[in-house]
Amino acid sequence: MPQPRIAFVGFGEAARCFASHLAAQTDAPMVAFCQGKTNAPPYSAAFRAMAASCGVMLVDRLEDLSDADVIFSAVVVAVAAETGEAISRIIRPGSLVVDINAATPRTKKQVAAAVEARGGLFADANLMGSVDLYGAAVPLYTSGSGAARFAETFGPLGFRIEVAGADAGTAAAVKMLRSVVTKGMEALLVEALTAATLAGVRDETMRGLCASMDATTFSKFLDMCVRSDVLHAERRAVEMDGVAAGLRELGFDPVMTTATAARLKVSARLGLREEFLERSGYSADEVLDRYAHVVSGASAGLEDRP
Structure with missing residues (x-):
C-alpha cells in the first residue's frame, strides 16, 4: 500500500509532535500551511528550519495541499470552522480530513458536512490528554465518516485511536464534557491552594486533599x-x-x-x-x-x- 501524502493546516505543538513521529515511522511526504498570528507566509527562516526538523516542508498557499491524501486541521478553536470549510474547498474526492481541534460538536458537524459534500471523509479526532505527557501516543477519541480509515491508516504507525462511531460530533461532545471536569478541577484546585497559601495552611490543605482523594x-x-x-x-x-x-x-x-x-x-x-x-x-x-x-x-x- 503506498504511503499517504500527509498535510497539516496549522503547525503548533500537536501537529509538530505528530509530524516528528510520522517522519520516524514512514517516508511519506509531509507539507504544512500556516496562516496564524505568529507564523504565516512569508515564513521566517527559523520556522522553516523547525518544520524541516520535523520532516515537513512549508507551503505558501492552502491550495498547495490539494493533492494530499490526509489533511490534519490543527488550528486555534476560534478559526476551526472557517479553516475546516476552507480545507473542504481544496480537497479531492476520497481525501481524509482529520480535525484535531478542540471545537464544539456543532462545529465538527458543520465541517464534516462541508468535507463530505466534496466527496471527502471526516474524522472528528480529539486529544484525550496532553502531547507533553503522551507524545504521539496521546489517546485520540474519534468519530465521523473517516474515523475507521483514520484508525486503519495511523493505528499501525503508533497512534492510539479509539473509534466512537460514524457520526461527527460524538467524540467532540465527550471531549467537551471531559474538559468541564478536568479544567474545572484544575481551576478549583488552584483557587483552593492559592487561598490556602494566603492563609498559611498550604501543606496541611495539600495533605488533607491528597489523603481523602487517594483513599x-x-x-x-x-x-x-x-x-x-x-x-x-x-x-x-x-x-x-x-x-x-x-x-x-x-x-x-x-x-x-x-x-x-x-x-x-x-x-x-x-x-x-x-x-x-x-x-x-x-x-x-x-x-x-x-x-x-x-x-x-x-x-x-x-x-x-x-
Missing part, C-alpha cells in the same frame, strides 16, 4: 458525588456561601467557590430531594436521568413562552 478510586468518588448531591445540595450551597465569605476575608476573589454554590443551588431548585429520600436505594444514573428530565422539561417550558 478511593475516582469512579467511587464520582458515584458518591452524584448520589449525595440530590440529597444535600441545598445544605452544601449554604456552606459554600460561607466559604466564599471566608475567602473574601483573606482578600481573595472566590470565583470557583461562588460558582460551586450557584451550581448546588441549581440542583436544590430541581426539587428532587424528597423523592430520593423515600427510595430505599438508587444509583447515580437514576439521579442524572431525573435531573436531565426535569431540566429538559424546564427548557421546553421556556421555549413555549410567547
